[in-house]
Amino acid sequence: MILVPITFTGGVYRHDEVIDYIEDLGGYIIQKHEMAQEMVLQAVIPKEDIDRFTAFTKPLAGEVTESPLVGSEIAVVIPSLEIHHLPHSACDIAEYLRTVGAKTNMVGLARGFGKRISQLNDEERDVINEHDLAIYVLGNFETCIEEKFNGLRRGVNVPIILTGAPPLEALKRITDPPAAGYVGNLGRFMHRTRTEADISRLDAVVEETARVLNEIRDEIAHDPLSVSPARLKEVIENGVPEIQEVYSPTPLTVQLTGLRIKLPFDRYHDTIRSLPVEEDVTIGDTAWISPSRMRDYILVQIKPFSETHIVV
Amino acid sequence: MTLLDAFEVECFEEIGRDFYKQITETVLSDHNLTAVVSKLRIFIDPRIPIFVAVGTIRDAGAAVRISDIGSIQVQGDNTIISIRDETYLAQFLTRLYTIFGHDHVDQPDRFTVIISEVPIPENFENIEIVNRADTVLHDLIYAMTVIAPEGFKVRREYYGKRQFFYAASENTLPEHVVEEMVSAQFAEIGEEIV
Known part of the structure; x- marks a missing residue:
């Protein structure tokens, strides 16, 4: 099904x-x-x-x-969230993706700005890797993107969509190895996206994101997950009543291959590991449960069929 | 941007240049500076990397007086000021508190200020609240910080009576290199640095 x-x-x-x-x-x-x-x-x-x-x-x-964006968690990565440079185009991108169903998190890097001096630390890298997809919102100069992009993607193993002011072909030319997707004509501009031309830039991001997500879904279909993340969400909702008392907008964030549970790891990971999905099959049998780098949340990554030989 | 006598952005990357032209226009109009700047030239070279902005201002002149902020009506013991332009309202209220004291100044809603039970000095409407000339170059340098690329933390700025420049980079550049670049940019707009 x-x-x-x-x-x-x-x-x-x-x-x-x-x-x-x-x-x-x-x-x-x-x-x-x-x-x-x-x-x-x-x-x-x-x-x-x-x-x-x-x-x-x-x-x-x-x-x-x-x-197509429903059920995915996307990181919108931006070199800085500096107050002088507000409004950032990334704010509009993150918000627009939410309107079409994605759950987006903004990841503002501590020292991502500049060309020579830009860095990505281990916490930022791990947080980005907990998402299904990362959208890098970079700036206006080809020269800078070419130099800094490889530094900012080091260790990031989720698919990346690169956006910036240079046209799509230029972005493709300067990235080696290639990124999963590209959106040109975006970059840094100091106004909110209100005009039709601006909105069509955002639509291009949605379109590209949907394309990349569908590619990821096709790839997952070759080795299907042991259980659907949406089903696991329901199991946890029924099995852990405390989740109803969490005030986050999405206490259980559904991802393409897992879930983020916004409950403290130390207190709840055992309960969640032993929750039955079906007779004799617990969540622990079908998924890896680990502490998330985001606050003290729990990260659930569902194992593929090839690993468990179970589909529930 | 028609108000500027000369406005140019130079960069070897065409797309980046167009984006920075647009950013400059947006920022200047957001900070109400379009009418103040006379000439502006921006030079960006991301390879060095450097961002240089040089320019001159018009006579920023006009002081903002109470009569520019609102209209004054006397009703018995009270004087009611209906606010027309709330840009300098904070400074205006501070001034009223100094003149009349907190007990006699009240702001019942956003656009009304009431001064009660005190005589109003003569020439009240001509009291100067803000002189834009004092702050305009400051505002301009701030606007340049906003326009400059993120991460260009090493900066040098200057403003005299009429001219200003702002140079920024992420590297510490030798002084003479920056100075040469700045004077070259001033030469482009037909000015000589004072």
């Missing part, structure tokens, strides 16, 4: 039926936003049931759209 990410936008009225229907189809809710009378549900549902689900939501005046 292939699960595809979707966004449902509709009214609060009878939305519990929509949630039930998604669960009946075998899908999972990833995030639920309730804003006054409006409801935005990000979920994954079986590919073959999209039409059935759309037909079900029609009488409720809901809208169903496929959104």
Whole structure:
């Protein structure tokens, strides 16, 4: 069963039926936003049931759209978050990706600015590596990007989308080894993105991100995960009631191949490791559980089928 | 940007140059400096790396007086000032507190200031609150810090009566190199550094 990410936008009225229907189809809710009378549900549902689900939501005046960014956690990496240089274009990029369903984190490097002096420390590297994808928002000069990019990507093993002011071809030319994706014509500009031309720059980022994420998904499909991250989310929600008391917007952040649990590692990792997913199969059997470099969170990385020979 | 007599950004990378031209325009208008700058020339070479901005200002002149900030109405014992332009409101209120004391000055809402139970001095509306000429070069240098690329922490700045320059790099460059570059840029806009 292939699960595809979707966004449902509709009214609060009878939305519990929509949630039930998604669960009946075998899908999972990833995030639920309730804003006054409006409801935005990000979920994954079986590919073959999209039409059935759309037909079900029609009488409720809901809208169903496929959104490839749902269920991914993306790092937006920026050389500095210096106050003199606000507003940063990266803020708009991170925010825009959120509107289409991704969970983005901004990673402002401590000493990432400059050409000769730019650095990436081990904490920053590890935090970036905990994401599905990193978007590097670099500046306006080809000369600088060429020199600093290799330093800033050292040790980063997640796919990188490189963005900057030079056109796409120039970015491709100056990166060796190549990055997973490129978006040109972005760079540093000192205004918020309001005009149509600016928005189309952001759309280009979304498009490229979706393309790279789909490539990652295809790669995962060759050696499928032992359990779907969305399912694991549900298991933890039911098994660890304390998660309901966490005030983060996403107490359980779903990634393409894992989860970030916003509970203290020391106190909860044993509980989570021994939670049963199905009879005789615990979370510990299907995933690596390690402390996250982000605060004291727990990072769950699901093992592939080739490792466990289990699919639940 | 039509207000500037001369404005140019020089860089061997065309795309970077266009971006910096746009950044400069945005920053100057955000800081209300477009009307103040007369000539501005920016030179960037990311290979050295260096960022040099040189320019001259117009007579920034005009003092901001109370009559520019709002209109004054006397109603019995009270004087009511309706604020038109709140740019210098903070400095204006500070001045009122010094003249009349906190007990007699009240701001019931954003656009109203009431001075109660004290006589208003003659020529009250002509009291000078801010003189832009005192701060404009300062503001300009700050704007240059904003425009300059991130990470260019080693900087040298100068402002005289009419001219200013701002040079920044991430490396410590020899003094004579910077000076030569700055005077070359001044020569480009038909000026000689004083």
